[in-house]
Amino acid sequence: MNEMILIQVGVADIKVSKAPAMLMTNLGSCIAVCLYYEQGQIGGMLHLMMPRADEKALEYRGFKKEKYANTGIRELVYQIKQQFRVDHSMLTAKIFGGGRILQNVSLDIGADNAKAAQDILRELGIRIIASKVGGTKGYNIRFDLSTGKVRCQIFGEQEQEF
Amino acid sequence: MVHSNKTINAIQMIARLIIDEASRAFSKMIRQGVSIEMQNAYFDDISNVTAKICNEYNEYKGSVGAIVDLTGDVKLKFLFMTDLSTAQILTDLLLRRQTGTTKEYDINVESTVQEIGNVLSCIVANMLVNDFQISMTPSVPVVLRDFAGTIFAEFIRDVADERQEALVVESRFLLSNQKMKCHMFIMPVGESEQILQYLTFS
Amino acid sequence: MGKKIMVVDDAAVIRLMLKDILESHQFEVVGECSNGQDAIEKFKALKPDIVTMDIIMPNMDGVQALEEILKFDKNAKVIMVTALDQREFLMKAIRLGAADFIVKPFEDARVIAAIQRVARQI
Numbered sequence: 001m002n003e004m005i006l007i008q009v010g011v012a013d014i015k016v017s018k019a020p021a022m023l024m025t026n027l028g029s030c031i032a033v034c035l036y037y038e039q040g041q042i043g044g045m046l047h048l049m050m051p052r053a054d055e056k057a058l059e060y061r062g063f064k065k066e067k068y069a070n071t072g073i074r075e076l077v078y079q080i081k082q083q084f085r086v087d088h089s090m091l092t093a094k095i096f097g098g099g100r101i102l103q104n105v106s107l108d109i110g111a112d113n114a115k116a117a118q119d120i121l122r123e124l125g126i127r128i129i130a131s132k133v134g135g136t137k138g139y140n141i142r143f144d145l146s147t148g149k150v151r152c153q154i155f156g157e158q159e160q161e162f
Numbered sequence: 163m164v165h166s167n168k169t170i171n172a173i174q175m176i177a178r179l180i181i182d183e184a185s186r187a188f189s190k191m192i193r194q195g196v197s198i199e200m201q202n203a204y205f206d207d208i209s210n211v212t213a214k215i216c217n218e219y220n221e222y223k224g225s226v227g228a229i230v231d232l233t234g235d236v237k238l239k240f241l242f243m244t245d246l247s248t249a250q251i252l253t254d255l256l257l258r259r260q261t262g263t264t265k266e267y268d269i270n271v272e273s274t275v276q277e278i279g280n281v282l283s284c285i286v287a288n289m290l291v292n293d294f295q296i297s298m299t300p301s302v303p304v305v306l307r308d309f310a311g312t313i314f315a316e317f318i319r320d321v322a323d324e325r326q327e328a329l330v331v332e333s334r335f336l337l338s339n340q341k342m343k344c345h346m347f348i349m350p351v352g353e354s355e356q357i358l359q360y361l362t363f364s
Numbered sequence: 365m366g367k368k369i370m371v372v373d374d375a376a377v378i379r380l381m382l383k384d385i386l387e388s389h390q391f392e393v394v395g396e397c398s399n400g401q402d403a404i405e406k407f408k409a410l411k412p413d414i415v416t417m418d419i420i421m422p423n424m425d426g427v428q429a430l431e432e433i434l435k436f437d438k439n440a441k442v443i444m445v446t447a448l449d450q451r452e453f454l455m456k457a458i459r460l461g462a463a464d465f466i467v468k469p470f471e472d473a474r475v476i477a478a479i480q481r482v483a484r485q486i
Contacts, residue, residue, distance in 0.1 A: 010213035011315050011322055026216050026311025029319070047209075049322060064326050066209070101316050102304060138312025155224060155308045191469035256377055257384070273376035280375070280420065281468055284447040302374060302422045 004146075009047045012067040016044035016079045019146040027097030027139040029110035031117045033073055034094045034141075035126065036148040037086045043145045046076040050109065051116030069116035077124065093121050094130040094150050094162055097139045110134065130162035165205055177203040177331040177348070179293075184285045184346065188335070191281055192255040196337045198346065203331045208322045211330055212315055219245075219310030226271070227313040228279025228305050231320075232287050234298035237351040240283040241317045242275065243310060244335075244344040249275050251342065272305050279303040286348060320351050367483050370412035371396045372403040372429070373445065374421040378468075382416055382445075385472050391479060400424030404432045407440065414482055416466070416475075419446040419453055427457050434461050441482045445470070 009015045009025040009032070017023065019041035025032050027047070036043040046066060053068040065071040077088045095117050098110035114133040121128055130150065132139075137155040144151070153159040178200050185198040219225060227243035244252070250264040253274040264271060283300050290296040306313045321328045328349050335344035369391050371382045376398070383393045395410045397403045400417075401424045407415060415433065419426040426444060433440045444457045447468040454465055463482045466475055 008213040008216050010209035010211065010216070011318060012326070013209035013213065024216070026309045026315060028308070028312040028316045030315060049319065067322070099312075101306065101308065101312060104304065138308040138315075140309050140311070155312065187469055190471070253377065257380060269376045270380065273374075273378065277375040277378055277468075281447045284468075300420060302420055 009045045011047055012049055012064050012072075014044060014046050014066050014072065014076050014079055016042075016076070016083055017145060018042045018084065019144075021145045023143040023145065025141050027141060028099055028101040029097070029113065031069070031095055031097045031110075031113040031133070032139070032141050032143075033069075033076060033117055033121070034096070034143045034150055035076060035080060035091045036094070036143075036145070037080070037084070037090050038092070038148055039090075040084065040086060041145055041148075042080065042084045042086055043143060043148065044076050044080050045141075045143055046072045048072045048113060048117065051112045069113060069120050073117065073120045073124065077126075088124055088126055091126050092148075093126045093128045094143075095121075095128060096132050096141050096150065096152050096162075098133040099135045099137055099139065099154075101136065101138065103136070132160070132162060170204070173329065173331075174200070174203045177333075180286050180289050180331075180348070181333050181346070183289055184282050184333075187281055187285050188278070191278070192252060193258070194255060194337060196335060196342075198333050198335050201332045201334055203329070205327055205329050207326055208318055208328050209326075211328055212311065212318060215314045216311035219243075219314075224307060225310040225313055226267070226275045226305065226307050227310075227317070228275050228303040229313075229317050230279050230283035230303045231301040232283060232298045233301070235296045236290075236298070238286065238298070239317060239320060239347075239349045239351055240279070240286060240300075241314070241347040241349075242279040242282055242344065243313055243347070244275065244342070245310075246271075246307075248342045248344055252278065252344075267307060272307070276303045276305045279305070282346060314347075317347065318349065321349055324351075366390075366392070367413040367479070367486070368392050368394045368410070369479070370394060370403070370406060370410060370415045372398075372400070372415060372421070372426065373418040374398045375418075378418070378445075382475065385475050386479065389476050389479075400426055400429030400432075403429045404436070407433050408436060411437075413441065413486055414463075414479060415440065415442045416445050416479075417442050417462075419444060419457070427453060427460065430457055430462055431460050441486060443478050443482055 023045040065075040098114035230240040232238040287298040331348040417426040441463040444465040
């Protein structure tokens with residue numbers, strides 16, 4: 001039996017893999033989009049920071065698709081297709097995170113991120129089968145590609161399985 | 163972006179100077195010999211940096227961190243982060259209680275981390291003001307109690323908004339008779355070339 | 365000694381430390397606050413002999429609070445407590461009329477020395 005591979009997903013990052021693997025990340029106001037193809041036990045996680053890349057963002061030297069929901073989710077779908085030949089129509093989605101961690105900031109970027117992720121997935125026709133977003137604390141996420149299940153712990157609360 | 167060895171060496175030496183000074187101030191603060199060692203000063207992709215921190219602090223009891231914004235001629239972000247048990251030990255040391263007295267996360271623990279963040283970030287600011295004639299003012303520290311990866315993600319957000327690369331100065335704290343897990347991070351925000359120009363006279 | 369002192373600092377642990385140091389040297393801590401705005405209100409209510417005032421605080425910094433307190437009572441004795449050794453802040457406070465200053469991290473002896481210096485002026 002193959003050993004489980006643990007893969008940490010950083011901020012503005014995408015990781016795609018196949019079972020046995022666990023994709024993991026910590027979230028604040030960012031959102032983790034977990035896409036899964038059950039039959040092949042193939043999945044990917046995007047850790048996005050911001051809702052949409054606009055014209056100005058595209059001009060930044062530091063522009064990276066993975067930072068934004070509108071470019072990042074499309075990139076995640078693309079990478080799954082490129083590496084495993086899985087079309088987006090065969091994927092389901094689970095989304096997590098989008099907390100409001102820094103209270104002294106006027107914008108609720110977490111809520112904006114969550115809404116943008118939901119909108120983009122809907123546009124792509126990818127069904128969201130689980131979602132846990134919001135709050136004021138961080139999320140610890142572990143996405144098991146053997147089962148498609150996501151263990152989600154919000155700081156200070158009990159772990160839940162989605 | 164590729165940085166020359168000369169630039170990286172200069173950054174590392176300046177970071178060591180700052181950390182030496184911080185070490186002295188910290189020892190004075192908790193009235194115990196403590197050394198802060200620079201682990202590394204490096205440029206890296208923000209995704210790699212955050213993944214690395216999540217791995218290193220992969221524990222579930224949570225961490226406490228104080229984030230300070232230093233603004234002025236250049237903008238820096240400063241993070242002092244520790245795990246809960248260390249924060250409790252530091253609180254006892256600061257209040258001259260027997261270590262082990264503080265057992266919960268309470269206002270004293272929160273304000274201990276806040277004040278350590280305050281003092282250490284001011285050391286950084288002082289150094290830049292005195293040695294590099296850079297004007298800098300620290301913000302009131304924001305204290306977060308959460309997963310280490312979450313604290314670090316919020317810390318790096320301002321940099322990550324605009325750039326993909328961060329300059330990170332990472333150091334760890336060693337107290338001889340106590341198990342302590344603390345890290346200090348310094349990160350320029352904005353054009354790193356401008357900051358490097360200030361720091362390395364290039 | 366008998367002087368009444370009000371401690372102003374946004375960090376609870378610093379307020380506790382200063383209180384411990386002052387009370388162990390027979391000074392009476394009559395009040396404490398965590399920001400400049402509250403410091404002004406409490407100063408008017410409690411009329412302490414001496415105030416220790418942190419500089420960087422939310423809801424009004426210590427230099428602004430010093431200025432307001434001195435408008436209310438030009439003889440008020442305010443000792444600035446700062447983690448900064450920045451001349452700019454201290455010079456501004458001194459020009460406004462701060463009585464003395466202590467730099468963090470502070471040693472007990474320096475805190476008491478500053479309090480005693482200021483107490484002699486009253």
